[in-house]
Amino acid sequence: MYLGIDDTDSRTGMCTTYVGFKIILRLIEMGYDIIGYPRLVRLNPNVPWKTRGNGSVVIRFGKGSGEDVVIGELNGRRITAKKRLVHDFDANIDDLIKDVERYFVLDEKNTNPGVVLTRRKLPQWLYWRGVRELLTVDDIERVLKANEAQYKKYKNGRGIIGASCGISWRPKFRTYELLTYLPEDSFYKRRFVDPDTVKKLDAMFPSTFDNYDYENDYTAIMPNSTTPVLYGIRGTSPEELMRAKEVVKSTDYEGFLIYETNQGSDDHLVRRRIKDIKPFTSVIVRGTVSKKPRRIRGGHTIFSLEDSTGTVECAAYEPTKKFRDIISSLEVGDVVEVYGGVRGSPLTVNIEKIRILKSVPVKKKISNPRCPVCGSKMESIGRGKGYRCRKCGTRAGEEDAKFIVVRRDMEGFYEVPVIARRHLSKPLKLMKS
Numbered sequence: 001m002y003l004g005i006d007d008t009d010s011r012t013g014m015c016t017t018y019v020g021f022k023i024i025l026r027l028i029e030m031g032y033d034i035i036g037y038p039r040l041v042r043l044n045p046n047v048p049w050k051t052r053g054n055g056s057v058v059i060r061f062g063k064g065s066g067e068d069v070v071i072g073e074l075n076g077r078r079i080t081a082k083k084r085l086v087h088d089f090d091a092n093i094d095d096l097i098k099d100v101e102r103y104f105v106l107d108e109k110n111t112n113p114g115v116v117l118t119r120r121k122l123p124q125w126l127y128w129r130g131v132r133e134l135l136t137v138d139d140i141e142r143v144l145k146a147n148e149a150q151y152k153k154y155k156n157g158r159g160i161i162g163a164s165c166g167i168s169w170r171p172k173f174r175t176y177e178l179l180t181y182l183p184e185d186s187f188y189k190r191r192f193v194d195p196d197t198v199k200k201l202d203a204m205f206p207s208t209f210d211n212y213d214y215e216n217d218y219t220a221i222m223p224n225s226t227t228p229v230l231y232g233i234r235g236t237s238p239e240e241l242m243r244a245k246e247v248v249k250s251t252d253y254e255g256f257l258i259y260e261t262n263q264g265s266d267d268h269l270v271r272r273r274i275k276d277i278k279p280f281t282s283v284i285v286r287g288t289v290s291k292k293p294r295r296i297r298g299g300h301t302i303f304s305l306e307d308s309t310g311t312v313e314c315a316a317y318e319p320t321k322k323f324r325d326i327i328s329s330l331e332v333g334d335v336v337e338v339y340g341g342v343r344g345s346p347l348t349v350n351i352e353k354i355r356i357l358k359s360v361p362v363k364k365k366i367s368n369p370r371c372p373v374c375g376s377k378m379e380s381i382g383r384g385k386g387y388r389c390r391k392c393g394t395r396a397g398e399e400d401a402k403f404i405v406v407r408r409d410m411e412g413f414y415e416v417p418v419i420a421r422r423h424l425s426k427p428l429k430l431m432k433s
């Protein structure tokens with residue numbers, strides 16, 4: 001059986017992965033085997049109603065076989081899963097979640113939990129639509145009924161969308177995240193993670209990513225809101241994550257769990273021509289810079305990108321910090337590929353990373369022209385107005401100054417700093433491998 005759960009948390013507290021942790025403990029207590037790693041599946045980051053990370057949790061359980069795989073720990077005792085499923089048991093959705101409903105943040109306006117329990121794996125298209133487009137509760141209920149799934153909606157029940165899409169994920173590219181959880185009486189207390197040890201793990205384990213933002217001195221493994229999560233380490237090897245955890249000095253945690261995830265997969269991105277770009281999606285779009293980048297109010301940097309079908313604005317927002325300098329240095333004529341989420345009106349691509357395919361050379365003035373009549377150095381009349389000789393009054397145009405052509409050699413990939421990175425964005429570190 002697959003149990004999917006989504007939209008139980010809020011911006012200010014709790015975490016759906018913690019609910020998953022509690023459900024796993026309950027399932028084991030009830031005599032089930034967990035099959036494979038639990039999954040944390042991120043969905044369309046541009047949906048207008050998301051709570052925090054727009055991620056759902058999926059747990060597969062039943063009677064398993066094969067060797068035990070360590071997926072977590074509680075108070076020093078290992079939590080294990082089986083590799084394969086032998087057979088399913090019947091299960092009732094209410095029995096499974098009755099103990100964890102108290103962790104749902106139901107008084108938060110935008111939190112609308114959903115739980116789905118199904119014997120059949122749901123169709124794959126559901127995942128791709130969930131990560132790239134917008135789905136409605138009605139769309140999902142039709143699929144759930146056709147697959148004889150049990151489900152439970154709280155409030156408007158939007159959580160069944162993520163829960164179902166999560167169940168339908170078949171990984172094309174996967175990563176893992178090891179999450180440590182605080183004891184329940186410490187959720188709202190101060191917590192501590194030693195940044196120096198995070199930098200150390202970052203250097204020691206190259207299969208991990210997004211641990212620390214050196215440019216902005218930011219410990220990225222630590223959530224910036226009060227949640228049961230003490231920290232989460234992301235990487236491509238579950239074994240290395242467990243070793244990496246040992247390096248971190250922090251407040252005591254109660255247990256940990258390793259999730260298999262689509263984080264860092266770029267699954268949300270679709271290649272589009274400019275005229276086909278739609279709001280609330282994420283795109284890869286190739287074009288030519290048609291207007292010089294400009295800094296606007298709020299510290300955002302914007303430029304216009306053009307292809308044979310139209311023009312679109314691309315933005316590096318203020319939180320992307322130094323990445324804006326890369327964007328600012330673009331010149332009209334540069335050929336680039338922009339990766340990013342699409343905001344509605346006005347249509348703007350929020351840049352996650354950029355590939356500069358061609359950077360045009362620029363003319364750089366090195367000195368004022370010499371007077372063609374008397375040979376002395378001329379002086380500028382004013383910006384864009386040309387030159388005049390101080391001795392004999394002869395005038396010359398802007399283009400008469402001495403220029404050199406400067407190559408820029410900007411070709412390559414550039415990404416926003418870790419502090420501004422989205423869960424689904426594939427870090428360049430993983431693209432090279």
Ligand SMILES: [Zn+2]
Nearest residue numbers: 371374389392
């Ligand atoms: Zn002169």
